[in-house]
Amino acid sequence: MRNKIFIVGLVTVIIAIGVMVTNGTKHSVPLDEIIGGGPPKDGVPPIDNPKFVAIAQADSFLSGSDPGIALDINGGQRFYPFQILVWHEIVNDTVNGKRVLVTYCPLCLSGIVFDPLVNGQRVEFGTSGKLWNSNLVMYDRKTDSLWSQILGEAITGEMTGARLAVLPSDMMGYENFKKTYPAGLVLSKETGAARFYGQDPYGDYYTSPGTYFPVGKKDDRLGEKDFVLGIIVNNKAKAYWPEAVKKAGKIEDRFEGKTIIARYEKDIDAVRLFEKKADGTVERINPFGAFWFSWVAAHPDTELLK
Known part of the structure; x- marks a missing residue:
């Protein structure tokens, strides 16, 4: 479909499907939906030169079920505790030679790791001090474009529409x-x-009703703070409720022509998603994990497996 341009009498110009320009600002979501969260730009300070300790040292401040983000990249195994991330929200890190962008939005309980590759270049990110649908909005330090964490996508600025790969x-x-x-x-x-x-x-906040900031769409198929794993296939969204997967142990699902396997991994007490290929092999899917209210606000037409 060809791009469309409407300029007569308007301050908002549609330059491509899903992309607009208002008063010279390129964006993909209504600008009035992007609101201040309180702190200024980088007022929640990202960690740019992270230091790490061995487990024996971490035992002095972590225990039991203290939550965090775990990753294993190129043989580099890291744990980013929420008790630290809640104060920083972004870690610009390098794991065994690979740049990674570790992000956490406490308002949405969304801990998502991205490949910070933008237009073929590795870039660093900071906290913008803004929110979209009560979710973290980041900025990249190359173009100053704003990025939605729950979309993994730039929503205003030069990079509008660009997406980050989830790791x-x-x-x-x-x-x-x-x-x-x-x-x-x-x-x-x-x-x-x-x-x-x-x-x-x-x-x-995590267990009490309500959100601190407005969201655009509510959906009572789940409780607003039920945790889900969301995926995008062919620009269609679907969420998987881990509690249902834990109960079943394993669920095989069809979505957009693909066979999706949701499996409870008891040893880590977490649910992982996989795509089952035609030859029987499986490939891990990297979902967006977040509170239900956040996922459905970003993807109002999402399907749900519960």
Whole structure:
């Protein structure tokens, strides 16, 4: 379909399907939906030169089910505790030679790891101080474009419409990380910032009703703070409810012509998604994990397996 241009009497110009320009600003979501979250740009300071400690040292400040993001990339095994990420939200890291962008939005319980490759170049990201549908909005330090975490996509600026690839990671408790990756490394509290690590400024937000900021669409198929794993296939969205998968152990599903396997991994107490190929082999899918309200606000027409 050809791009369409409407300019007569309008300040908003549609330059491509899903892309608009308003008063010279390129964007893919309504600009009035992007709101301030309180802190200024980089007021929630990203970690640019992360330090790591061995598990023996991390035992002094982590225990049991303390949650975080675990990843295993090129043999590099890392754990990023939420008690640190809640104060920083972004870690620009390199794991065994591969650049990674570790992101966490406490408002959505969304811990997502991206490949920070933009137009063939590795770039770093910061916190914009803004939110879209109560979700983290980042900016890239090359073009200053704004990026939605839950979309993995630039929503305003030069890079509007560009997407980041999601990398494999798991949300798990510290004890499970220790058992699975005994030689793994843990993000250190030595971040260069003075923060009360171990104290969560969001308190009981994760289990109490309601959100702090407005969202565009609500959907009662699940509780707003039920956690889901969302995927995009052929520009169609579907969410998988881990609680249903845990109960079944394994679920095989068809979505957009693909066979999707949702499997509960008991050893890490987490659900992983896979695509089953025609030859019987399976390939891991890297989903967007988040509270239901966040996923459905970004993808109002999403399907749901529960």
